[in-house]
Amino acid sequence: MDAKFIKDETLQGIANAIRAKAGTAEPIQTDRMADAINAISVGGGDSYKDLFWDTLQDQGRRTSYAHAFKAGWTDEIFTPKYNIAISARGALNMFDGTYIKNVKAALEKQGVTLDLSEATDVGQMFRASKVTHLPLLDFSSAVAANQVFMSCKDLEYIEGIRCSETTKIAANDSQGSFIGCTKLSHCIFSGTYISYLGLKECPLDKESILSVFHVLSPEASGKYAAFSLAAVNKAFETSEGAADGSTCAEWTALVDGVPNWTITLS
CATH class of the missing domain: 2.160.20 (Pectate Lyase C-like)
Structure with missing residues (x-):
């Protein structure tokens, strides 16, 4: 995922969600975002996925x-x-x-x-x-x-x-x-x-x-x-x-x- 093609607030929302699920405050590099998503999605459950896609797809409005x-x-x-x-x-x-x-x-x-x-x-x-x-x-x-x-x-x-x-x-x-x-x-x-x-x-x-x-x-x-x-x-x-x-x-x-x-x- 390339940061310059995603709104800052969208990217920030995704990063916040990942950090919350991973229990960390460490910054997430944009070129490692997909790996970070994959690392926590196994145990994240549907609630995590909903939050992630709600944010990425702007509730379907994107x-x-x-x-x-x-x-x-x-x-x-x-x-x-x-x-x-x-x-x-x-x-x-x-x-x-x-x-x-x-x-x-x-x-x-x-x-x-x-x-x-x-x-x-x-x-x-x-x-x-x-x-x-x-x-x-x-x-x-x-x-x-x-x-x-x-x-x-x-x-x-x-x-x-x-x-x-x-x-x-x-x-x-x-x-x-x-x-x-x-x-x-x-x-x-x-x-x-x-x-x-x-x-x-x-x-x-x-x-x-x-x-x-x-x-x-x-x-x-x-x-x-x-x-x-x-x-x-x-x-x-x-x-x-x-x-x-x-x-x-x-x-x-x-x-x-x-x-x-x-x-x-x-």
């Missing part, structure tokens, strides 16, 4: 979680009490470098949701993290989405990404949101997409690839969608083990169906 769950956070201590609703740039670096793996399961276990429908910038939200599974991500208001999943080498599953004609998911090699996502096999796109999309490193399954074609806007001009050649060959193969999907009639028909888009394989 709308900016920029940098909130990065670095030292783990599945064990990520137990939010309230729904997480993000507005404006409040999702920036939210889980950047986090050790939380299954965000989807953690939210479901707590009975809470992640609402990004009003987030306009989701840059570096999960960058270089240990996440493996993510819930539905509503990027319909995201006019900026640079490096969202960049270097998420363990990411396997995203329930879905909801797009709109204003959604812009960075696709180039320096800012690309899916660069390094070499295990991502499932991600269902919905809505309408009109910007560049780079998925060339993702071994997407057939359902996921088909969903991309369903969202590519006929109004787009001069844009491209990049896929993994190996993923397409496997997903659309004409017989088991043939790995010939990129030359089959079904794939050709998909590409021909979006003449205003450049579809690339590599």
Whole structure:
């Protein structure tokens, strides 16, 4: 957790709660906050957790979680009490470098949701993290989405990404949101997409690839969608083990169906 992105009174309230439970008056360094939480949560009980999350989430009123769950956070201590609703740039670096793996399961276990429908910038939200599974991500208001999943080498599953004609998911090699996502096999796109999309490193399954074609806007001009050649060959193969999907009639028909888009394989 990075102190400069949390209100002073919020950080102080959390520190006071930790000291009270730990029976100490010693100061707590902000870069050790997650460790301090974990150390006392085992015996702290629900009353401690309630106090901690009431403070951190401002009784459910908090709308900016920029940098909130990065670095030292783990599945064990990520137990939010309230729904997480993000507005404006409040999702920036939210889980950047986090050790939380299954965000989807953690939210479901707590009975809470992640609402990004009003987030306009989701840059570096999960960058270089240990996440493996993510819930539905509503990027319909995201006019900026640079490096969202960049270097998420363990990411396997995203329930879905909801797009709109204003959604812009960075696709180039320096800012690309899916660069390094070499295990991502499932991600269902919905809505309408009109910007560049780079998925060339993702071994997407057939359902996921088909969903991309369903969202590519006929109004787009001069844009491209990049896929993994190996993923397409496997997903659309004409017989088991043939790995010939990129030359089959079904794939050709998909590409021909979006003449205003450049579809690339590599």
